[in-house]
Amino acid sequence: MSEQCGGCPSQSQGCSPDSCGSKPLEALDPREEKLAKTLSRIKRLIVVLSGKGGVGKSTVAANLAVALSLAEKNVGLLDVDIHGPSVPRLFSLQGTQPHAETTHMEPVPWSKRLSLMSLGFMLPDAYQAVIWRGPVKMGAIRQFIEDVSWGELDYLVVDCPPGTGDEPLSVMQLLGQRAEAVIVTTPQAVAVDDVRRSVSFVHEMGNRVLGVVENMSGFVCSHCEQVTNIFSTGGGERLAAEMGVPFLGRIPLDPELARAGDEGYAFMKVHPEHPTAKAVQTVADAVLRG
Template sequence: MSDACAGCSSAGSGCTPETCGTNPQDEKIKKTLGRIRNKLVVMSGKGGVGKSTVAANIAVALALAGKQVGLLDVDVHGPSVPRLLSLAGTQPHIERDYIEPVAYNNNLWVMSLGFLLPSPKDAVIWRGPVKTGLIRQFISDVAWGDLDYLILDCPPGTGDEPLSALQEIGPEAQAIIVTTPQGVAVDDVRRSVTFCEQVGNKVFGLVENMSGYACPKCGHVENIFSTGGGEALARETGVRFLGRIPLDPEVARSGDEGYPIAKLGQDNATARALGEIIKPILALAN
């Protein structure tokens, strides 16, 4: 140990004169992110727009296309990814210095606080710094390996979790923003676009979910609610419009029962909409 290191509080922890003053966890995060080609943060300024359903189906569709995918659920207070993928009750393997993500299939690995809670009834009552610490740990300590995509599912709003996610990953992270067509949702989601601009991250695209109603018998999409609000917002803000997903009873049922609609291989309006949304995302890996 050099004289300069003798009084350092990190002495003996593996720190060297060359790395003195660096945060070991920052170095682990940098190393982890260096093995991931594309980072996409799925977010929305409004709750109840189906954001987690969209995130889970994007991840599954990419995995079915042969890509290596990680899905990180950073919704601390309402982690829904385990249920959406029929992984509720699963526990990750934890070693002293790393956590193995839960395998959904050979191409998709998942991590969520929902895997670590003793009971699904437990409320998580945490302030911002603790939530930020968890997100950092899920990036630094989870053994993600080499990935084509890391998809992060954030809670609604522009608070601690989406801010921490974008800040930890850095400017290379791109956002996929989900809205429903109604004006009350579009007003809140507009703030998500501004949020990304202010923190310095690009918006990859915008998805309009629950756009029209897909009849389960004939497949016809009827605009019983409003439609086009998300597409109008995309034009207004200069953001790419990825597509609109109809309100489909099968999507709601698939979420409750834990089988992603993207896995069914159906030929209907919802499946075709997801296919169009996936195309530009797949192009990122080419």
């Protein structure tokens, strides 16, 4: 998919972290008013970030969204990874297209309480490269927020690509200072070094870090379910303590959780009593407590 548009017109004059949704509606132009109205119907905005790729961030975001929906919350999961959207596969919805009208799109329903949106639903070919610059990404992300009929949500969980570039910056600017960040790392120092920058990024944007999740913290044997620390452990917890933010919990590296992502079934729903599901539920409970 090639670049075809100039992105969000309102961005030509710049956008501060708290400019979206912070003004009285009568003071906004029509497009800002539409964004503010959409966000006003969402109680909490949870942005899942990581400064490092390959830490299982999308898996954490997807299972967190499922866990929140199983707690009888109305949840939207927005995948803003423009170049590598994962949500369609994680929910076995490849080839699904959202219903679109001239003024809005309907999110793809997964259950009564969980709806999804991803650029992956829009691509005619799953292997098609998306070649967009920053302003076009900003325009697409804005559309996914303001033009999708999310309805009344308790939570909107946003899965960002790794780093602190265009997509995370656009999301934090559009959502404003109500957005809270869940930051995912693995225990190794090489990951923690990069993830530390994500904590700093959120602080510089003026947003709250809800907490750090240490993913792939130990390996779960598929036969006896014993956990072995094939990597180091505790890196995420030490990072949280160093940066003065909450530690939300550890999720082990589990072959069954990886298989659930590959095959597109909801691990949290299928294996609710599994130790790894309980670890994810610990993170979800921390988010629910806020």
